Amino acid sequence: MRIGIVKHLNARPLTYYFENSSEYDIISENPSVLVELLKAGELDLALISSIECERNKAVLSYSKQVGVCAKNFVRSVLFYRNRNESKLPEFIYTDSGSRASVALLQCLFYLEHKLTLNVIPTKAEEIQLMMKKSEGSHLLFGDHALLHTTSKDYEIIDLASWWNEVTGLYFCFAFWAYPKERPVSDELLLKSLTIGLDNLDKIIQNEMRLPTAIVDRYLRHELHYIPEEKNLKGFDLYIETCKKLNLI
Known part of the structure; x- marks a missing residue:
């Protein structure tokens, strides 16, 4: 079984079992790459951005039994608003790895400000270089957000917190997806999570x-x-x- 694994820390409890079993062939990538491999028939199962599950539901099925979820704080999906900009930014450079996070930012601008936000998908490394120069406003996700240090020129806004403030609800960032013609049982996904949580001390260390x-x-x-x-x-x-917003 060929399984697409998200390479960021937030997925480790979901993927630990698959990564440490000799039964599976593992490909480690960003969710935006994994969904394309899944659609091309190169994977049997992959953890992908939640929005891609809906965008591709004509050819993919997905499970809501487990996923990467947050309540009112996530730490790893962050909007960096440039304090030097006197008004809301007309466009934002967004980490191209997670399409769910980008769409979430667009939804929040619409719900909070009634604005249609323009985004420029950009490699995280390029975003980090721009931020060193205090150029532009940005979105980073996953390990790029967790590990990034920034200057006083940026206000840091946690998107899970913002979503909770605006809607009173929580968020789902990623789900397991698979081809419609080759379903994967929820039992396997729950088993993987159970083993991951049982080994959480090891993952943390x-x-x-x-x-x-x-x-x-x-x-x-x-x-x-x-x-x-x-x-x-x-x-x-x-x-x-x-x-x-015509994002789907």
Whole structure:
């Protein structure tokens, strides 16, 4: 079985079992790449951005039993608003790795400001270089956001917190998806998560790039992996808003 694994820390509890089993062939990539491999028939299962599950539901099925979910804080999906800009930015440079995060930012600008936001998909490394020069406003996600340090020129806005403030709901960033003609059982996905959570101490200790206390809080408290009712209602509102903005 060929499985697409998201290479960021937020996915480790979901993917730990697959990564550490000899039964599976693993490809590690950003979700924006994984969805294309899935559609091309090169993968049997992949963890992809939640919006891509809906965008491609003609050819893909997906499970809402588990996923990368947040309540009112996520730490790894961050909007960096340039304080030197006197008004709301006309466009934002967005990390091209996660399409769900980009669409979430567009939805939030619409819900909060009634604005249609223009985005420029950009490699995270290029965004980080621009931010060193205090140029533009930006969106980073995953490990790029977790590990990035910024200057006083930027106001940092957590998108899960912003979504919760605007809607009163929670958010789902990613789900497991698979080709319609080759379904994958929820039992396998739940088994993988259970084993990942059983090994959470090991996952936390293996992360050397951040202080252990931050990793522990991030994986144990700021993220959760079984969607709650407010996550699913938030996902429905997100998809409805994306459709209004012609993002789906």
